[in-house]
Amino acid sequence: MKYRQLTKEQFLELHKEFAEFLASQQIDVKEWETIKKEKPLIAEEELNIFSDIVWEDVLFKTEFLEHISANHINLFRCNSKEIIRIYIKLNNPGKSFLNDNDFNWFLNHPLDDSIEYFKASKKYAKERNTELFELIEMGSVISKGELYNKVKQLIS
Numbered sequence: 221m222k223y224r225q226l227t228k229e230q231f232l233e234l235h236k237e238f239a240e241f242l243a244s245q246q247i248d249v250k251e252w253e254t255i256k257k258e259k260p261l262i263a264e265e266e267l268n269i270f271s272d273i274v275w276e277d278v279l280f281k282t283e284f285l286e287h288i289s290a291n292h293i294n295l296f297r298c299n300s301k302e303i304i305r306i307y308i309k310l311n312n313p314g315k316s317f318l319n320d321n322d323f324n325w326f327l328n329h330p331l332d333d334s335i336e337y338f339k340a341s342k343k344y345a346k347e348r349n350t351e352l353f354e355l356i357e358m359g360s361v362i363s364k365g366e367l368y369n370k371v372k373q374l375i376s
Contacts (some may be wrong), residue, residue, distance in 0.1 A: 221272060293367075339375060
């Protein structure tokens with residue numbers, strides 16, 4: 221398995237796609253139920269294959285990731301050859317990016333002296349999708365890039 225198996229909730233959300241995946245292998249509902257009961261290792265392998273297919277598709281389409289913690293924001297633009305990172309550090313112990321009021325304060329006062337910005341880029345050390353998956357597993361979430369683009373304009 222290249223990534224990790226989807227959660228039960230993700231499988232439920234993708235039940236139609238999973239049914240189509242099984243159908244593409246000539247496995248109908250009745251046969252799937254039999255496989256789950258009598259051949260659990262084969263059922264597990266089918267779940268793993270489907271999970272990898274879904275992750276590969278999602279990661280291929282991912283352009284932006286973000287990770288927000290109390291005093292740090294990491295924004296990533298994931299190109300085909302490199303990843304561009306904007307790192308924002310909040311040097312005010314009385315504020316937290318995780319607090320809605322403080323986050324809105326940051327959006328309205330992005331040039332405050334308590335905020336530092338750093339920007340860097342690097343070529344992928346591993347396969348692109350593997351690196352993006354690792355960032356997601358460490359807490360990053362896929363985004364549309366609004367915050368990245370806003371901050372990029374600000375620091376350019």
